[in-house]
Amino acid sequence: MDLKTQTRYNARAEIVKAIAHPTRLFIVDELAGGEKCVCELTKMIGADISTVSKHLSILKNAGIVQIDKRGTQVFYQLKCPCILRFFDCVESVLKETAREHIAIVD
């Protein structure tokens, strides 16, 4: 694998890694319904606000979300809703795996 190919896959992996966390998947799913501020997300998630803020900055640095500051609040919104289509695929992997496990038991 040459350097250029490697660099390309590194860049892609950075983006995938950004959503490879339960909390961040949840955030992306929530943002699908429209922008939310940090405190709203924090309430839903139930972790420390500093933790949620760090998750959001990971998503922002990956270019997946963008921010809009209004007053003391910061609103996050999805930049590429195409990510949501991927969730259907993840879901189908889960369903297929579940089906196979059932088949073994039966």
Place this chain on the structure above:
Amino acid sequence: MDLKTQTRYNARAEIVKAIAHPTRLFIVDELAGGEKCVCELTKMIGADISTVSKHLSILKNAGIVQIDKRGTQVFYQLKCPCILRFFDCVESVLKETAREHIAIVD
């Protein structure tokens, strides 16, 4: 966030984490063109075969690939080619980010 929701997102994250690595993204991309055995992939990747084998087992445990043993070789193939569609989205995030960076310089 209740326990059930948390469990659901944990399961999803396991799958996303499985492809959140440059080498594993490369493997998935290669398998898009048809099954490959461990040694073929190892040659392309240029890492230790044990390293490649571990990457493959991560993909297998996540339910993304399946194996077919023939003789001494183990062939891996994509189980859910829908993952490939997601790559287009990753690519568009990268392009958009690049465009913004250029806009700052201009």
Place this chain on the structure above:
DNA sequence: ATTTTTATTGGCTATTTGGCCAAATAGCCA
């Protein structure tokens, strides 16, 4: 001007991940 609210950053620890090497396993052929 001080306080309050909202959010980010730094520091710390615990855990997970990724890579290599060495050892073990499994099938094939002489």
Place this chain on the structure above:
DNA sequence: TGGCTATTTGGCCAAATAGCCAATAAAAAT
């Protein structure tokens, strides 16, 4: 059987990740 090839597994270490708390920043309200 013994040797060869292909693959997996275990052990170890270095690096990255995730979470909390405390400290800081910035805008709004009193």
